[in-house]
Structures are given as structure tokens and as C-alpha cells.
Amino acid sequence: MKIEHLTVQGCNEWNEDALILNERERIYGVLDGATSLSSAVGVETGGYLASRIAKEVFETSELPAGCAPLRSLVLMANERIRTAMLERGVDVNDKNALWAAGIVVVRIGEHQIEYAQTGDCMLVAVYKDGTVRTVTHDQVDHFDEKSRLLWERYSKEGLPPDEVRSRVYETIKQNRLKTNTSEGYAILNGEPELEHYVEHGGLNRIQLSSLLVLTDGLFLPRKSGEPTPSMSDMVALIDEKGLSGYVDWLIANEYDESQQGKYTRLKVADDKTAIRIYFE
Template sequence: MKIQHISIQGAGEWNEDAVVINPEQRLYGVIDGATSLVPYRSANHETGGRLASQLLKHYFEQLPGEDGRDLETLTKEANARLGEEMRASGIQMDRKSELWTAAMTLIRITDHHIEYVQAGDCMLMTLYRDGSVRTITRDHVAHIGEVPMATWKQGIESGIRSKAALREMVQPQLLANRDKMNTDHGYSVLNGLPDADRYLESGKINRIQLAGLLLVTDGLFYPEEWPCAEAENGNLEEKLLRCVASDGLERYAEWLLALENGDPECIRYPRFKISDDKSGVWITF
């Protein structure tokens, strides 16, 4: 088994992503923290998103090898720890705008199965020995981004070529989406509250003919060019995995960063920031 992993800071002040590596547990994961709408800074000036991802990373990496509890149970405990830390820091837990949150995908490798748990838009994909690709998880955030992205594209079509101006147009929509966390019409995310436990997805797949496992935060998603026929963009998740399988995580990330830097106003590849934090784990057998 070979493991590659990266975590690269994007355009923000902190890298709010984290990678989980726990060889004793054979446990690996990626975490994408999100800063609260109400600004919070720790004594070290860390954002809430940074604190959330680092707390979860520490929790999973300190688990001893003999802890055999399933990943969903462990994730619920980690989420509770996140809530305890926020309360100790004076966060008002009844205000979603103040919560530190994080998306996550986590796996545990056993002799015959891959166990997984997921919240949000961190993704797990697999490669098989016959070359086929399978997406195991669902991006639970994508649907709530459709309205602000449509607004962004309308702005481009109207002649706006400034990322700052486009961002101002969609900001109210992005802010409103935070109220939808862990609701039936919203998205799943770890936020320190019991409501997060109800929206976790978990399960296991067998290892028959399994050749590779890819875990990524959304900053590594394959870029979607626009305007462009849907067929030309194709299956972006499959493109992502095949690029990583061919070139490795680091080279793929370097290519993506160069592409983003070449489109600083987010026009050709519409997105809400020049470059998001990028974390991934690529495991081959």
C-alpha cells in the first residue's frame, strides 16, 4: 500500500483544510473547515474553520489502534468535542452564524473492506483494476451553490469582469446558505451540535479488485470551464481521479493552481474565490 497526501493553502489567511493520517488505525481522511460568519479569532489568531479542522484532525489521529468503534460513532464523538470547544470559547451555539464547521471524508482500511463516513462536500472515489472509476460519496453542498453560481454567471454575461464585483452580487446568497446547515433542504456539516449526527453518511465497500482510493476536499475538484457544452466538461469526478492516478496528487495540484492563477477574476472557470485550500489523500494497493 502506498500513500500520497497534500494540504495546500489557498487564497485565505489560514489553511482551513486538514489531512488525517493514523497508521495504527489504518485511518485516513480529509477535512475542510469553514469560517463562521461572525468573525472569531483564537489567541493565535486562528479562524473558526482552522480550529475546527485541527481539532477534528487531532481527535482522529490520537485514536489508539485497539479502538474498534465504527467511524460513525467516532465522528459523532468528535463532533461533540467540537461543540465543547466552541462553548468553552464563548460561542453562542444557538446561532448558526457563529458556529465553526467542517466537511469531512474519513476511511478505515480493513483486510476485506473500506469503511467510510462523510459530511458535506469532501469526496471519496475508487479506482478498480479494470480501470473503472466509482464515486462513493455525494457532494451534499453542490445544490445550494447553484443559485449563487447562476448569479455569478449572469454577472459575467452582463459584462462584469471583476471578481470583487461578482462576489458582492452573490454574497447575500452565500450568507443565507449557512442557515441551511444540517436541514433536509440544506447540507450536511460537522458543527458541534447533535443535528450534525442525523446527516452523516457512512458505510463500507469491499476490496475486490480495488486498486486505489482518492479522498479530496472541494479545492481539488476538477475545474469546470464556462461557457462550455456539458458534454465537453464530461464527468469531472472521473477526470480528477484519472489525472491523480496518472500524474500524482502534487502534479495535479500544481496544474490546477496554475490554471486558477491564470484566471484571477474567476471568469473562464467560475468560482467564488481565486484558489481554495486543497487537500487530498491518494492510496494505491
């Protein structure tokens, strides 16, 4: 088994993504912190704090061999985020103030792969015959699509970029009110209701060539008015360029001024974190 991984900061001050690398337990994953939308928490953002707290749960040397199912560890991380917020004086009844992070994490077994997921962090399996299987569901995409459509509509109406961003931002704040509900999406933010919505399961290793674990910063950009690129498109480019080469290409595209306006983006460049696991 060969492990390739990276994490690259986007355009904001903090890299709110985090890697989970626990070789002893063969647990690997990524976290995507979501910045709190109200109330300052100090120097670090809420998204940064949430992802680091969760990372520690999965990487701690205190985890016993053959430890708890990944779903239980996700809920443990969620509870630790809640405890840390209460200690810092965060109003845990204000959804927009909560520290939050999406996650996808896998445990590699001899015959089976266990996984758990929330938010829009994704797990993709690639098989020896070239089949690309998207294992997890992007739970945030239905909200992201609404935000993208609003962005395109306001831009076409000729509103200044700052006004466009401000209006879409208000929509994002409303979306946060639906976290960990059947109308929203699952995310680690200290809410006990997360226990009802953690995606978890397993897949066998028959003909499995590799796994790709990633945050949404690696998604191919979507051109305005065109369909969203598929995971197969992204995997093909990663196979062609290599994981780090693909990220370099993506970042160059994001900062290429000639490309500005061709893509629907809520920020110039998002944090990017991924793990590629190759099976011999």
C-alpha cells in the same frame, strides 16, 4: 498498501483543510474547514479550528485498538467542536458563527473499507479494470450550483467583481442556515442534528486498485456555461500527472491571469488536501 498525501494552502491566510493520518488504526481522511461567516474568533478562523479539533479526535493515541465506528468518531468530533465553541464564547444558536468542517474518512480493513462523510469532501474508488466509482455524494453541490449561476448572471450584467462577490456572499450566508437539515447539507459544526445526516457505510476490496480521498479544492474547475467535469476526468489527470503534479497544474491554472473569467470561482484558489491509497 502505499499512501500518498498532500495539503496545500489556497489564497487565504489560513489552510483550513487538514489531513487525518492514523497508521496504527489504518484511518485516513481529509477535513475541509468552512470559515465562520460572523463574529471573530481570534487569530485563527472557525474553519481552521474545527478541522484541527476533528483531526485530533481521529489521530489521538488514546483511541483503543478496534475503536468505535467512524460514524461515532465523527459525532464525537462534532461534540468536541461544540464544547470548544462554548468555551470560546461563540453563540451556538447563530449558524453563521459556528466553526465548521466537512470530512471524509476511511478505515482500511483486510476485506472491507469503512467510511464516513459530510459536506463536499469526497471518496472515489478506482478498480483494476479502470472503473472509477464515486462512492460519496457531494452534499453541497446543489447550493454551489445556485451560487455559480448567480455569479455568472451578475457578471454578465456587468456588475463590478466586488459587488458580484458581495451578492453571492449573502446567498452563501443564507445557505448556512440550512446546515444539518433535510434541505441543506451535513457538516461538523457542533449541532446535535448532525447525527441524522452523517453518510457512512462500507465497500469491499474486490478488484480495488486505489482510493482517492479529497477536499473540493482538487475538483476540476468548471468553465462558465459548460457542464461540471466528472470525477473520472479528474482521476484521469491525476493518473497522468501524479497527485502532486496534478495539484501543481491546477494551481498554475488558478493563478494564470489569461484564464481569469473563463471559470466560475468564488475564490482564486481553494485549499487542497488529498490522500491516494494504492492497494497491491
